[in-house]
Amino acid sequence: xxxxxxxxxxxxCSANPFLxxxxxxxxxxxxxxxxxxxxxxxxxxxSLPVADGGLGIRxxxxxxxxxxxxxxxxxxxxxxxxxxxxxxxxxDQSVASTExxxxxxxxxxxxxxxxxxxxxxxxxxxxxxHASFLQSRAQCDVDKARLLAISxxxxxxxxxxxxxxxxxxxGLRLSDEAVRLALxxxxxxxxxxxxxxxxxxPVDTWELHVLSCRKSSPRQQRHSSMNDIMWRAVKRAQIPAxxxxxxxxxxxxxxxxxxxLNPWSRGKPMAWDVNVPDTLRNHTLATLPQRQGxxxxxxxxxxxxI
Numbered sequence: 001x002x003x004x005x006x007x008x009x010x011x012x013c014s015a016n017p018f019l020x021x022x023x024x025x026x027x028x029x030x031x032x033x034x035x036x037x038x039x040x041x042x043x044x045x046x047s048l049p050v051a052d053g054g055l056g057i058r059x060x061x062x063x064x065x066x067x068x069x070x071x072x073x074x075x076x077x078x079x080x081x082x083x084x085x086x087x088x089x090x091x092d093q094s095v096a097s098t099e100x101x102x103x104x105x106x107x108x109x110x111x112x113x114x115x116x117x118x119x120x121x122x123x124x125x126x127x128x129x130h131a132s133f134l135q136s137r138a139q140c141d142v143d144k145a146r147l148l149a150i151s152x153x154x155x156x157x158x159x160x161x162x163x164x165x166x167x168x169x170x171g172l173r174l175s176d177e178a179v180r181l182a183l184x185x186x187x188x189x190x191x192x193x194x195x196x197x198x199x200x201x202p203v204d205t206w207e208l209h210v211l212s213c214r215k216s217s218p219r220q221q222r223h224s225s226m227n228d229i230m231w232r233a234v235k236r237a238q239i240p241a242x243x244x245x246x247x248x249x250x251x252x253x254x255x256x257x258x259x260x261l262n263p264w265s266r267g268k269p270m271a272w273d274v275n276v277p278d279t280l281r282n283h284t285l286a287t288l289p290q291r292q293g294x295x296x297x298x299x300x301x302x303x304x305x306i
Contacts, residue, residue: 001058008060008067009119012094014101019060023047026057034180036189045134045187049123050159052131053150055183062130065102066122069095074117102126107133142206143188150186158182226274227257234260245271 004022007013030046031038038046047062048054072095099110106126115121131151138144149155165173174182184191190205203209213219227243234241240261248259248271256271264270 001060001063004060005063005067008064009071012068012098014064014068014098016064019064023059023061026059030055030057034183034189036180036184036187036191038187038189041134041137042187042189044130048127048131050156052127053134053147053156053186054127055159055186062105062126063123065098065105066126067119068098069102070117070119070122072098106130142208146185146188223257223274226276230272230274231258234258 013019027038027043027046030043045053046055046057047059048056049058050056072092102122103109106129108125108129113121131147135144135147138147161172163173181191185206185208188206192203192205194205195203197203197209197213197215199213199215201209201213211219231241231243241258242261243258244255245259246255248256248269257273259271260269262269
């Protein structure tokens with residue numbers, strides 16, 4: 001796509017029908033790699049920027065008009081200095097036709113702005129309109145909560161993390177299956193066939209129940225991994241700490257995930273508990289579709305509150 005942007009900026013090809021053929025290539029590659037089936041809405045979401053809930057796999061049809069208009073605006077003064085003076089009064093028909101294409105795709109009028117020479121300004125407005133369109137087409141509470149969660153701040157930061165697989169890493173490289181499930185849940189794709197969990201609860205095609213099931217072994221592994229990251233960070237700061245200390249809370253007998261051994265403040269140690277909310281749990285779907293979620297689908301709820 002960065003190589004294609006040169007052609008999109010230097011030639012008026014926003015209405016070229018071959019752009020649709022070009023977009024079929026990354027779409028085919030995406031559902032082949034993820035082993036999922038993408039409908040039109042899911043592919044539209046995947047082609048959005050990560051900050052707007054997509055995967056950043058930009059489509060040529062979406063970028064063509066924005067790139068062409070930004071290039072024409074940024075070079076307008078230079079064109080005037082090169083072309084003869086009698087041509088300045090002649091309107092550029094290619095720009096007018098590209099503006100019509102942009103208005104059709106974005107479903108919004110062109111606003112007079114001093115940032116029209118910046119391609120991101122054109123593209124950002126179009127991406128925002130498409131994200132709002134996807135939210136308006138959400139058919140159930142799960143889809144509404146999912147779209148709101150992935151559009152919240154920092155929900156897509158994991159997509160920008162470098163997949164480091166060295167021995168000294170801290171687990172920044174996900175397995176192939178973990179990437180497939182995370183991206184499929186981000187796009188709302190079918191991941192598994194419906195079945196019954198070992199806890200005797202039904203599991204739908206989105207496989208969301210396993211994220212909060214108390215009998216799910218990966219859930220406990222994720223909890224231990226997150227707690228270990230916190231514990232190692234405190235130890236690196238040369239603060240003695242221990243995991244799951246007993247007899248620290250006498251009122252209810254519960255144990256925090258970790259605590260310091262020496263006093264942290266006013267003679268008392270610091271204790272912490274790992275608690276990650278799950279946006280798509282059944283009892284949260286009644287409220288979360290009304291506001292942006294605070295986490296990405298794929299988190300697990302640890303019901304251990306101290």
